[in-house]
Amino acid sequence: MTFSTSVEMKGREAWITLEGELDAAVAGEFRQAIEEIAPQKPEKLVLFTSKLQFMASAGLRVLVFAKQQMGREVSIYVVGASGPVLNTLLLSGFDQSVYLQESYP
Amino acid sequence: MDSRIDFYPTHQHGAYRLRPGRVSPFGTTLVPGGVNFAISSGHATSCTLVLFEKDAPEPLVEIPFPPSFRIGNAWCMIVFDLDCERIEYGYRMEGPWDPGAGHRFDASKILLDPYAKAIGGRTVWGQPPDWNNKFPHRGRLIFDDFDWEDDRPLETPLADLVIYELHTRSFTAHPSAGVKHPGTFAGLIAKIPYFKELGVNCVELMPIFEFDEFENSRPNPVTGETMYNYWGYSTVGFFAPKAGYAATGPFGMEVDELKNLIKELHRNGIEVMLDVVFNHTAEGNERGPTLSFRGIDNQTYYMLTPEGYYYNFSGCGNTLNCNSPVVRNMVLDCLRYWAAEYHIDGFRFDLASILGRAPSGAPLSNPPLLESLAFDPVLAKCKLVAEAWDAGGLYQVGSFPAYGRWAEWNGKYRDDIRRFLKGDDAMVPVMAERIQGSPDLYGWNERGPTASINFITCHDGFTLHDLFAYNDKHNDANGEQNRDGGNDNHSWNCGVEGETDDPQVNALRQRMSKNALAILLMSHGIPMLLMGDELGRTQRGNNNTYSHDNDLNWVDWTLRERNVELFNFTRQMIALRKAHPLLRAGEFFGTNGSPADIIWHGTRAWKADWSDASRALACMLRERQAGQDGNTTPVLYMAINSFWDALSFELPELPKCYHWHLFANTSLPAPDDIHQPGQEIALEEDLQSFLVGGRALVILIGRPRP
CATH class of the missing domain: 2.60.40.1180 (Golgi alpha-mannosidase II)
Incomplete structure (x- = not known):
């Protein structure tokens, strides 16, 4: 399944919806989305992942990049992660660096 | 970042843009827009970088290092625009084939980078490999971007440690472990509450550097089961974690999973010590496979006889030439890497006496490697523990070159406590030495009781339960007609060989186990427990279970309920040790430094x-x-x-x-x-x-x- 991202600013919050399979080939698109919104200095980064079917380590790397790019003061929410995506977050320990939620807000 | 002039391509090979690389550090380093590849060989005449797409049978491209990319004995090259997540790499080296002179170059082989930080090929434990794969262990690229938050090594005082030796797979592979990812780093995370309940504050992981469980694998002549290189005391790559120990190994995330385990253990006040095997490699002797070192610079990496054969001080076919300056640097780079990038708290060196031998094999009085490790600034707070003997007859318990830093597995403690407990003659005076931290061994050269890692059992030999259930080893399952494994077990079966329903015998065995645990935890020095001894784990009399991926090694967690008495006894003994500083002395009692x-x-x-x-x-x-x-x-x-x-x-x-x-x-x-x-x-x-x-x-x- 093809990967797609959609980005919108909701006040001081950046919302990014991820769909499809996030592997090394498409991780650049995700990273580009992060880079585009970073200058707007969002206070929260909310990633909607319920339609994300798979995330390879390349995707995880972009999450790490996002955390570093935004700075510690920006909270990152990962919403609706399940199956292999949730597993990847848990096994790599990244669940401790973000807020995992079933729904948002 | 791509516009930086120092990261601008200057050369081209086909579609690949290149630039002379940096000689340091060796291995691969991600640089803006590309990857720096650096490797050295003292005797190769040319070097070629071989790139594969992940798991592909044939190379994607082979890029010879241009002559101008060699500085001294180091080849270095930046390759731009690589897809780091999908690339695997190795090298071909040309040079002389002259075994008598120690050279075994073979350009038909694709060689693993000794500094590879991740290695593909055995990413799923026990999955039979393709034996025709021309490059079975493949270097992979990693990102050093793990989110450690504020974690760092705990630096728990040595005197306060209670070490727990465990095998990563064995600890949670049994179905009774009840974890989501059995036999993995993730599985160990699920057992952290158990460590906390028991009270141990340091886990010593049996080898977790990449190894090949299929090295010398064979069917068991008795059961037909596959016998593996299960324990892993045979390193393929010193800088890479065992991918097959990670639930995420198939996704190339073993580095993250291991770092997450370490971070979680630290968060719970538990240090991580690694059992490291620098005495030999997985390449065996002249009949073994050429995977890496042999084809890169055989004469430098291995101790060789004057005729060019392999010295075998390890008992495993070859001996790493640790006091060659090149190998010494590799060992130092390796340990610094694990301390800095993985936040490892300490290292236990398998057959460490080999690290004190000269390239000729002769023991050195002032071994440069051991001295370098002792005084290295990055390793300054790391625990350094030696298994102070080797398979070549060097036994240095009490005399290992310590430089005020090294502790030792105290093999004499193990033997003397065993002999006293089973009732041997003339053991009382020596017991007094062992209980007070072995001043007869460590009361000189400014060493103290913390030089002594006290243990009664370890992965080699009987479990505690078997120590009091068997007079003799029962290693038939190893397929060597019971010839393997030590015969000097100092064990006592309490009247019946093996398992019995006799309640008096079983009560005596339980008592003997408690006696042993109590002495261990009351003694000065650093206590080390073997996984499962607190649960009465048995290996059914087998004292050398190095090859078994089954319940001879796996911890049976139903013992937690069946042997709750022994578990509770152990837990309270650890609690007593923690409650009383008198038991955790850093100085010998009776000396001026001790109150x-x-x-x-x-x-x-x-x-x-x-x-x-x-x-x-x-x-x-x-x-x-x-x-x-x-x-x-x-x-x-x-x-x-x-x-x-x-x-x-x-x-x-x-x-x-x-x-x-x-x-x-x-x-x-x-x-x-x-x-x-x-x-x-x-x-x-x-x-x-x-x-x-x-x-x-x-x-x-x-x-x-x-």
Whole structure:
């Protein structure tokens, strides 16, 4: 399944919806989305992942990049992660660096 | 970032843009827009970088290093625009084939980078490999971007450690482990509450550097099961974690999973020590496979006879040439990498005496590698522990070149405690040495009791349960007609060889196990427990289970309920050690640096019986000021009776206002065998002596009553 991202600013919050399979080939698109919104200095980064079917380590790397790019003061929410995506977050320990939620807000 | 002039391509190979690389660090380094590849060989005449797409059978491209990309013996090259997540890499080296001179170059082989930080090829444990794969162990690229938050090595004082030796797969592979990812780093995370409940504060992981479980794999002649290189004491790559130990190994995330385990252990106050195997590699002798070192620079990496054959001080076919300056640097780079990038707290060096041998094999009085490790600034707070012997006959327990830093696995502690417990003659004097941290071994050269890693069992040999259930090894399942494994076990089966329904024999075995655990945790020095000994884990008399991926090695977690008595005893003994600084001395008692004394007794107070026939020893630990000027520090007393019948121990007089309390008595069944520290049972006011059962041990606490 093809990967797609959609980005919108909701006040001081950046919302990014991820769909499809996030592997090394498409991780650049995700990273580009992060880079585009970073200058707007969002206070929260909310990633909607319920339609994300798979995330390879390349995707995880972009999450790490996002955390570093935004700075510690920006909270990152990962919403609706399940199956292999949730597993990847848990096994790599990244669940401790973000807020995992079933729904948002 | 791509516009930086120092990262601008200057050369081209086909579609690949290149630039002369940086010679340091060796291995691969991600740089803006590309990857820096650096490798050295003292005798190769040319070097080619071989790139694969992940898991592809044939190379994607082979890029010879242009002559101008070689500086000295190092080849270095930046390759731009690589897809780091999908690339695997190796090298071809050209050079002489002259085994008599030590050279075994073979350009038909694709070689693993000795500095590879991740290695593909065995990413799913036990999955049979493609034996025709021309490049079975493949270097992979990693990102050093793990989110450690504020974690760093814990730097727990050595004297405070209680080490727990475990095998990553064995600990949670059994179906009873009840974890989501059995046999993995993630599985260990699920067992952190167990470590906390038990009270250990350091896990020592048996080898987790990448190894090949299929090295010398074969069908078991008895059962037909596959026998593996299961324990992993045969390194393929020193910088890469064992991918097959990660649930995420198939996704190339073993680095993250291991780092997450370490971070979680640290968060719970538990240090991580790695068992590292620098004495040999997985390439075996001249009949072994050429995977890496042999094809890169055989003469440099291995100790060779004058005829060019491999010295075998490891017992595993070859011996890494650790005091060659090149190899020494690799070992140092490796340990620095694990300390800095993985936040490892300490290292235990397998067959460490090999690290003190010269390239000729002769023992060195001042081995450069051991000295370098001892004084390295990055490793300055890391624990360094030597298995102070090798398979070539060098035995250095008590004399390992320590430089004020190295501790040792105290093999004499193991043997002497075993011999005393089973009732050998003439063991009382030596027991006194072992209990006080082996000053006979470490009381010189500015070493103290923390130089002694005390253990009664470890992965080599019997488990604690089997120590008191078998007189002889039973290694038939290893397929070597019971020839393998040590014969000097100093074990005693308590009257019946193997498992029995006899309640008296089983009660005696339980008591012997408790005696051993109590002595271990009461001794000065650093106690180390073998995984599962607190649960009565058995290997059914096998004392060399190196090849078994089955319940001979796996921890059976149903024992947690069945042997709750032994578990609780161990837990309370650890708690006692934590509660009393007297048990965690950094200095030998009786020396100027120590504020406390250890006083020896026998069945008569103040008069230990040191004779050959003696089977009784008691000791009292106390601060010199205890009971004076408001000092109410407790006094600890332990009476050990290894005689078969009960003996009455006359109790020494306590400071005024102190009274005896019973903490442990191994001749009693649970719940009276042991008490929670601080809630010991008060004994009679005028108690003059204590009857200690046959082959039993008693621990009393002297303190003021509230």
